[in-house]
Amino acid sequence: xxxxxxxxxxxxxxxxxxxxxxxxxxxxxxxxxxxxxxxxxxxxxxxxxxxxxxxxxxxxxxxxxxxxxxxxxxxxxxxxxxxxxxxxxxxxxxxxxxxxxxxxxxxxxxxxxxxxxxxxxxxxxxxxxxxxxxxxxxxxxxxxxxxxxxxxxxxxxxxxxxxxxxxxxxxxxxxxxxxxxxxxxxxxxxxxxxxxxxxxxxxxxxxxxxxxxxxxxxxxxxxxxxxxxxxxxxxxxxxxxxxxxxxxxxxxxxxxxxxxxxxxxxxxxxxxxxxxxxxxxxxxxxxxxxxxxxxxxxxxxxxxxxxxxxxxxxxxxxxxxxxxxxxxxxxxxxxxxxxxxxxxxxxxxxxxxxxxxxxxxxxxxxxxxxxxxxxxxxxxxxxxxxxxxxxxxxxxxxxxxxxxxxxxxxxxxxxxxxxxxxxxxxxxxxxxxxxxxxxxxxxxxxxxxxxxxxxxxxxxxxxxxxxxxxxxxxxxxxxxxxxxxxxxxxxxxxxxxxxxxxxxxxxxxxxxxxxxxxxxxxxxxxxxxxxxxxxxxxxxxxxxxxxxxxxxxxxxxxxxxxxx
Numbered sequence: 261x262x263x264x265x266x267x268x269x270x271x272x273x274x275x276x277x278x279x280x281x282x283x284x285x286x287x288x289x290x291x292x293x294x295x296x297x298x299x300x301x302x303x304x305x306x307x308x309x310x311x312x313x314x315x316x317x318x319x320x321x322x323x324x325x326x327x328x329x330x331x332x333x334x335x336x337x338x339x340x341x342x343x344x345x346x347x348x349x350x351x352x353x354x355x356x357x358x359x360x361x362x363x364x365x366x367x368x369x370x371x372x373x374x375x376x377x378x379x380x381x382x383x384x385x386x387x388x389x390x391x392x393x394x395x396x397x398x399x400x401x402x403x404x405x406x407x408x409x410x411x412x413x414x415x416x417x418x419x420x421x422x423x424x425x426x427x428x429x430x431x432x433x434x435x436x437x438x439x440x441x442x443x444x445x446x447x448x449x450x451x452x453x454x455x456x457x458x459x460x461x462x463x464x465x466x467x468x469x470x471x472x473x474x475x476x477x478x479x480x481x482x483x484x485x486x487x488x489x490x491x492x493x494x495x496x497x498x499x500x501x502x503x504x505x506x507x508x509x510x511x512x513x514x515x516x517x518x519x520x521x522x523x524x525x526x527x528x529x530x531x532x533x534x535x536x537x538x539x540x541x542x543x544x545x546x547x548x549x550x551x552x553x554x555x556x557x558x559x560x561x562x563x564x565x566x567x568x569x570x571x572x573x574x575x576x577x578x579x580x581x582x583x584x585x586x587x588x589x590x591x592x593x594x595x596x597x598x599x600x601x602x603x604x605x606x607x608x609x610x611x612x613x614x615x616x617x618x619x620x621x622x623x624x625x626x627x628x629x630x631x632x633x634x635x636x637x638x639x640x641x642x643x644x645x646x647x648x649x650x651x652x653x654x655x656x657x658x659x660x661x662x663x664x665x666x667x668x669x670x671x672x673x674x675x676x677x678x679x680x681x682x683x684x685x686x687x688x689x690x691x692x693x694x695x696x697x698x699x700x701x702x703x704x705x706x707x708x709x710x711x712x713x714x715x716x717x718x719x720x721x722x723x724x725x726x727x728x729x730x731x732x733x734x735x736x737x738x739x740x741x742x743x744x745x746x747x748x749x750x751x752x753x754x755x756x757x758x759x760x761x762x763x764x765x766x767x768x769x770x771x772x773x774x775x776x777x778x779x780x781x782x783x784x785x786x787x788x789x790x791x792x793x794x795x796x797x798x799x800x801x802x803x804x805x806x807x808x809x810x811x812x813x814x815x816x817x818x819x820x821x822x823x824x
Contacts, residue, residue: 265425270299284332305685305714308710310332311341315679318355320689347673349386357416395429398433398435448577470483471539482589494510495519516808524808539569540569557571634782638779644667645667646684658804689718726758729799769793806818
């Protein structure tokens with residue numbers, strides 16, 4: 261069928277089953293937006309900033325497991341989107357980002373709103389395309405969705421010059437994707453899996469090290485079954501929170517820079533690390549030479565480039581975690597004796613009792629950790645929890661009782677302030693049945709506050725809970741601990757009228773000073789089911805603990821801090 265390049269974009273989205281596109285139009289992509297105006301197969305959500313469009317698509321992708329789609333124009337429209345694309349790349353989130361480009365005759369002429377989008381996106385996408393002929397669009401768009409969702413997921417960028425969107429060509433979306441150089445390995449090597457099971461059977465202190473790749477692979481059920489059958493305890497990375505479920509007796513907690521004492525000590529004492537879909541990044545390992553230094557490592561990952569990148573794996577297994585763990589479970593039956601690990605579980609229980617995760621209450625002050633716990637008590641699994649980046653993010657990872665994968669939505673790798681609110685909009689769009697909570701700070705929320713308008717207009721109720729300490733809290737914490745309290749440019753004492761601000765956009769707001777007021781505000785916001793902002797005054801100098809100083813060893817944690 262003959263059609264324009266702009267029509268092909270719409271038809272491709274229909275074929276891919278896309279129900280939501282987040283975006284912001286501009287001159288170079290107007291032909292595509294003209295076709296969006298004429299169709300009713302998917303909803304376009306007009307964000308108020310291109311960065312927010314990509315974060316919203318990320319939130320949608322993280323909560324649904326589908327490919328998120330964002331659309332922006334050329335020049336500043338694209339550069340605004342780059343932070344979101346880089347964020348998705350770091351967290352391996354499947355996205356297709358379509359950008360408009362100036363006409364081909366103007367490329368390289370410093371034309372109005374021209375930028376080398378493909379050059380910019382090359383280092384922060386799984387793959388990118390500059391389409392110079394409309395006849396290539398069906399193949400390119402089909403490949404883009406395939407690449408985004410298969411293997412190690414990630415963002416794919418498609419840049420389309422304006423004149424290409426006006427060209428007429430044949431649209432045929434029935435051809436299968438054929439890419440000779442891209443063939444992800446999903447089934448792990450049987451010999452390597454067998455060796456790994458033998459190592460597990462011989463180990464005395466094995467430890468499952470669970471990464472976000474498990475959630476991407478929808479492999480949480482298989483991992484829980486493997487842990488239950490073998491009796492092996494597990495630690496979760498920040499990106500894997502919810503994999504095991506908070507009430508699972510085998511999950512120790514999160515490990516790493518702000519991990520629990522028990523989780524970090526278990527990693528330091530284990531004799532066999534069983535890494536599943538995890539990257540061994542610096543926030544987890546701390547000082548590499550001291551990381552699990554008495555242990556062998558089994559590393560299962562779909563991306564061969566990740567294996568032995570930082571920590572050498574004696575048992576490398578390239579494959580999809582879901583299939584590999586299924587195979588491991590089958591082979592482990594009758595070979596792995598859970599009773600063998602009883603002394604190891606007793607040791608971990610001792611670690612838990614020695615320094616449990618907690619905080620000190622303070623009369624007349626709301627502790628931020630209490631707020632997180634309280635949301636968990638009141639909403640539990642009924643809520644999806646997004647966060648911005650900072651202290652509130654770490655407290656959420658530590659204290660919220662996540663019971664399922666895809667319940668915790670945050671910016672892990674890039675650590676993008678301003679991520680939380682637009683992501684929570686995308687989360688709500690992807691899961692309208694659950695409450696969408698964005699836990700944020702008084703610094704982060706202002707970085708994409710304009711999305712209050714989007715959230716109100718499209719009836720995507722997000723409850724923003726601001727843990728307001730009048731500081732850029734995490735930077736202030738480092739200044740306290742490592743810069744002799746020189747609080748350079750982190751004081752946020754000047755604040756907006758939060759309630760007036762959200763009400764001016766059509767939402768509801770609450771200022772909270774007591775626990776009773778917080779309960780009442782959250783209950784009211786949930787019942788009203790509208791865009792809300794709960795501004796909670798919390799302890800100003802609270803620190804996130806435990807803490808492993810950057811470059812330190814996991815077993816050398818700062819467990820308490822007494823202000824002098």
